Amino acid sequence: MILDRSVPPPSQPIRHVQLSQAETHYLSNGVPVYYINAGKEPVVGIELLLPQAGTKHESDFGSSFFGIKMLAEGTQRRTAYAISNFVDSYGAFLQLNPGLDYASIEIYTLKKYVDPLLSLLAELLTEATFPEDELEKLKAIQIQKIRVSNEKTSTVASKKMRAVLFGENQPYGKTLTEDNIANVGQASLVDFYQNHISANWEVIVSGQVDDEVLTLLEKHIGTLTIEQRSPTKQGAIWANLSQEKKHLEERPDSLQSSIRVGMPLFTRDHSDAIPMRVLNTVLGGYFGSRLMKNIREEKGLTYGIYSSTVSLQEAGYLVIGTDVKKELTQSALTEIYREITILRDQPINTIELNTVKNYMAGRLLTSVDTPFALAEKFKSIYLYNLTYAYFQDYLRTLNAINTQSLQQLAQRYFQEENWFEVVVGGYSG
Numbered sequence: 001m002i003l004d005r006s007v008p009p010p011s012q013p014i015r016h017v018q019l020s021q022a023e024t025h026y027l028s029n030g031v032p033v034y035y036i037n038a039g040k041e042p043v044v045g046i047e048l049l050l051p052q053a054g055t056k057h058e059s060d061f062g063s064s065f066f067g068i069k070m071l072a073e074g075t076q077r078r079t080a081y082a083i084s085n086f087v088d089s090y091g092a093f094l095q096l097n098p099g100l101d102y103a104s105i106e107i108y109t110l111k112k113y114v115d116p117l118l119s120l121l122a123e124l125l126t127e128a129t130f131p132e133d134e135l136e137k138l139k140a141i142q143i144q145k146i147r148v149s150n151e152k153t154s155t156v157a158s159k160k161m162r163a164v165l166f167g168e169n170q171p172y173g174k175t176l177t178e179d180n181i182a183n184v185g186q187a188s189l190v191d192f193y194q195n196h197i198s199a200n201w202e203v204i205v206s207g208q209v210d211d212e213v214l215t216l217l218e219k220h221i222g223t224l225t226i227e228q229r230s231p232t233k234q235g236a237i238w239a240n241l242s243q244e245k246k247h248l249e250e251r252p253d254s255l256q257s258s259i260r261v262g263m264p265l266f267t268r269d270h271s272d273a274i275p276m277r278v279l280n281t282v283l284g285g286y287f288g289s290r291l292m293k294n295i296r297e298e299k300g301l302t303y304g305i306y307s308s309t310v311s312l313q314e315a316g317y318l319v320i321g322t323d324v325k326k327e328l329t330q331s332a333l334t335e336i337y338r339e340i341t342i343l344r345d346q347p348i349n350t351i352e353l354n355t356v357k358n359y360m361a362g363r364l365l366t367s368v369d370t371p372f373a374l375a376e377k378f379k380s381i382y383l384y385n386l387t388y389a390y391f392q393d394y395l396r397t398l399n400a401i402n403t404q405s406l407q408q409l410a411q412r413y414f415q416e417e418n419w420f421e422v423v424v425g426g427y428s429g
Contacts, residue, residue: 013399014361019368021388022204022378025214027222033214034378035205039371042111044207047375048121051383052196053103056171056234056314062184063192065176066138068098070189071105071197073134075127080134083120092117100172101313102383103197108372111208118220125198126224130189139181146178153251153424154323157258160422164247165264165317167240172312199227206375237315238264242420249424257329257425258321261336263418265309265316268384274397275409276309276318281356282348282406283307283339284320288355290339295322301332313384329427340419343410347403357398364394 022034050068058064072094073080087094092109105124109117149155159175166173203221205213241264251257266273277285284291284307291305305322324332368374381390 013357014365015395015399017364017368017391017395019377019388019391020371020374022375022382027203027218029222029224029226030228031201031203031221031224031226033203033205033217034382035209035214036207036371036374036378037209038374039207042208043108043371044111044114044205044209044213045106045108045372045375046114046118046121047204048105048125049202049204049379050103050105050197050200051202052200052229052232053192054099054101054171055174056100057196057232058171058192060184060188060192061174062176062180063188064103064196065098066135066142066184067130067189067192067197068096068103068105069138070130070135071096071124071128073138074129074131075123076129077123077127080131086120087117090117111213114213115216115219118216122220122224125201128193128198130186130193132186135184135186135189139184142176143178143181146176146181153254153256153258154321156249157260157422157424158319158321160247160249160424161260161262161319161420164242164244164420164422165262166237166315167242170237170240171234172237172315173240199225200229201226204375204379206371234314245417245419246421247423248426249422251425254425255326256323257326257423257427258323259329259332259336260319260321260422261333262317262319262420262422263413265318265413267314267316268311268380269386270316272409272413273309273311273316274394275401275405276413278356278360278398278401279343279406279409280307280309280318281360282352283343286356286359288359290342291320291322291336294339295332295335299331299335301328301335305332305336311384326426327428329423329425333421333423337416337419340410340414343407344414347407350403353401353403353406357401360398361395364391 020036020038022036025033025035027033053064053068055064072083078086090109090113092107092113095106097104097106105121107117107121163173168174203217265276281289283289284305291307295301295305296303302322302324305320307318307320309318310316320336322332368377381387
């Protein structure tokens with residue numbers, strides 16, 4: 001039989017996704033271990049989740065970021081150099097992740113080296129010393145990074161959009177400045193460490209996780225003191241929402257403008273969260289989106305434009321972003337608002353919607369192809385008070401959504417008064 005390559009193969013909607021789900025094991029000190037035993041390679045990923053160590057939990061601005069980043073800069077037993085060499089000697093990868101809602105410590109290693117590396121993680125949790133000389137080095141590095149990033153209009157625009165939406169002194173809206181960094185001291189880091197890091201954490205493990213790995217977790221982690229705390233919430237998230245809709249930061253020496261157009265949204269467990277992801281994908285969430293076709297392909301105003309929904313534990317927002325020549329700033333903004341208006345006023349073409357559905361379903365399937373990716377999927381529901389039913393709801397909503405319901409969604413949320421605009425650069429060359 002000769003294959004006719006001019007005819008595409010038959011396809012059908014993806015209606016179900018089977019994920020390897022995380023199981024729960026409790027250590028003798030009460031610490032929960034969420035583990036996913038998957039994959040054929042002898043590798044293990046260990047993440048210490050620090051739910052009370054995000055920026056929103058700090059009293060002194062900067063103590064969360066530097067408190068996490070300084071964990072591997074010295075302990076009672078090792079210097080920063082010794083810690084780095086120790087990790088490298090096992091071919092492992094250590095990553096320290098500050099964040100707005102939570103923080104984490106991750107290490108990836110061959111299964112046969114889990115024992116010594118778990119010993120190191122326990123050491124970071126209980127014996128970090130925050131040496132002042134290393135702190136000063138890290139502060140100098142971070143100040144230099146800020147100076148470099150503040151030269152980039154795109155970075156400044158993204159920071160400004162968060163400040164516009166949440167307020168520049170609210171945890172979700174504030175960003176580190178040189179003055180903030182200069183005021184960070186060792187005492188505040190030690191305080192944050194003792195109250196938010198060293199006695200309040202959970203464990204996520206993925207890869208070849210068997211009884212041996214769980215026994216080693218008990219050996220190194222199960223003997224540590226843990227302090228159970230209830231999650232804290234900020235409240236009044238949108239209390240500092242800007243009263244001004246348009247914000248301009250002139251950059252006379254810049255040849256381009258960075259544009260951000262955004263709006264407040266909801267948390268991931270909201271009933272409209274999944275439909276909004278579909279609507280956002282149509283607007284600017286993939287390479288074939290309307291913004292990309294119009295502003296990049298047809299008008300040639302930019303090399304690229306995107307829109308994305310951002311989920312935080314207590315809020316969410318949608319942001320559209322692009323960089324253009326200064327003299328094209330207003331033209332790009334006009335076209336962005338034009339596409340938003342069209343989504344409100346006209347139903348989406350069925351063919352276009354089906355393309356988006358297939359793209360999103362395919363992205364879901366390709367995002368769960370490794371044990372570590374499965375762990376990320378678990379985090380994406382666990383941290384937002386969801387269950388594994390979320391992924392079936394995702395596919396069910398994706399298959400059921402139609403052009404009429406998406407237009408109604410756009411009419412409900414994409415109203416002109418909901419949008420905020422940030423331009424860093426200017427409107428003319």
